[in-house]
Amino acid sequence: MSALDLDADLVELAPAPSATAAVAALREMAFRADAWTPQETERLRRLFAADTALADIAADLGRGRAAIAERVTLLGLRRNSTRTWTELDDAELVRRYGDEPTAAIASDLGRSCSAVYARAGLLGLAESNPPQWTAWEDAQLIEGYRRGVPVRQIGTLIGRPFGGLSSRAATLGIVHANQPARWSPEETARALELAGAGHRYHAIMAIMASEGFPERTIRGFGPALRKLGYGRGWGRAWTPEEDALLTRAYAEGLSLTPLRTQLGRTAGSLRHRAEYLALRGSHANRNGFRQGPDWTEDDEKILREQYGRVLTRELAARLERTKAAVTTRANLLGLVHGYIRxxxxxxxxxxxxxxxxxxxxxxxxxALGRKPMSLSKYASNHGYAFGRRPRHAITLAALLASEALPDPAAA
Structure with a gap:
């Protein structure tokens, strides 16, 4: 983990209080029975920091839930709640999702942006055009770029897509602390945009070269993007909503690419979580998201009978699979290669x-079904120096019958 990686529970890089409009001189005002006292405000802060539900905070302070939510927003409080979503939370999310910035919704619900994305995915909500950037989002982006925080982590923190961040940074005229040497801000923004869209490095390089950007080599291009945070995770705990989204994707045979974007997870993170949850796809490849045909009982029977007895490349050709697929399946079945038995x-x-x-x-x-090199090594280690001898085909049975020597095991 890099020293620049964010803490998994961090929800804010820099405070961004709302700008207050100019007001006239203060005047005496009538006492309000519902005015917040300093004691109530402090109590609210403690309960909010303890991840207490907004409805429970309202009951504790004797106020309405809407009043608590409004006060939390005015105080600029944020947290990464792990509480179960309630019907009120879902209703609020349905009403506002797609029309307001995810960061604003997350703040009012007391949750992280990635949690809001995950819940919206479970509820089948669709995003509309990206909403306007807020002052709080700009503050996090500027501070993240100044500190050199990986761009993907900034995007997960404030709830914006990978490419959107680089575009906004160009608008604000800021440059990431890890900006590659001799790269222009426009080149960085375009590379991150294409990477966020799922293109591979070679494809990104070809597209950018066709658009007039300098031609880069793969040796320098990949490290430059990874230094900015592309394809990088930092150990955030999985929430029940994220697990549910991943489970549904496997059950329905859906693409995992949208999940990588929405949840801020890498392909490896999704793969390891799916393995942990023992997920298997229900699509044509019943053994999960992988290439190649499924292994049938007849295929496995042939593999058990011939693995290690014939060359692996010949067995792979017979099964119409790659050599790697054969060795991987053999390892899963616990088979030991005949040449090393x-x-x-x-x-x-x-x-x-x-x-x-x-x-x-x-x-x-x-005759033994072994490699000559491994057998010669074993013979030399046990004091048998064969040297050069004429070739004559012979079977194991004929060899054992050619001389009646006592069995070493019986000695």
Whole structure:
């Protein structure tokens, strides 16, 4: 974890109090029975910091929930609540989502922006055109760029997409502390925008070169983007809403790309969480989000019978799969490759007979179903120096029957 990575529960980089309009000279005003006392305000701060539900705070202070929400907003309080969503929370989210900045909704509900995104996804809410940036969002963006905080983490903090941040930064005329050397702000903004859209590095480089930006090499391009925070996570705990979204994506065979954008998670984070939850897709690939055909019982039977007895590349061609797919499946089934399996007493006896009767190491390896190199190494380590010998095809049964030597295991 980098020293610049944000704390998982951080909800604000810099305070941004609302600007107050100019007012006339103060005058005496009548006493209001519902005025907030300093004691009530302090009590509200303590309960809010303890992650108490707004309805419970209202009951404790003897005020309405709307009054508590308004006071929390006026005080600029923020938190990353882990409480279960209530019907009132859902109703508020449905009413405001897509029309107001996610950061403003998150502040009023006392939750993080990523939690709001996750809940909106579960409720099937759609975003409209991006709302105007607020002063609080601008303050977090400016402070994050000044500190060199990874851009993806800033986006998750304030609830804006990856590309939107770089665009807003260009509008504000600010440059990230980790701006790559000899890169213009426009080049950085365009690279982050294309990366946020899911393009691979080579595709981004080709697109930008066609648009007139300098041609970059992959050796420098990837590290430059990663230094800005692309494809980076920092250990935020998964919420029940995020788990539910991921579970639904696997159950319905949906793309995981929107989840990476909305939740601020990397592909690796989604993959590891899916493994932890034992998720498998219900689409054509029943074993999850992966390429290649599913393994049938007949495929696994062939694999069990022939793995290690024939060359892996030949077995892969027979099964119409890649060599990596064969070895991965074999590992999952707990199969041990025949060329590295322990030598049995029968094989040790055959080795001794072959050495005495002039059988070549290559013929013995073929009879035992092993690699000549590994067999030669084993023979040398046990004092058998075969040297060069003429080749003669021989089977294991014929070799064992050629000389009646006592079984080493019986000695």
């Amino acid at each position: 322990p030598f049995s007493d029968e094989e040790i006896r055959a080795l001794d007979i072959a050495y005495r009767t002039g059988v070549s190491i290559a013929d013995l390896a073929e």
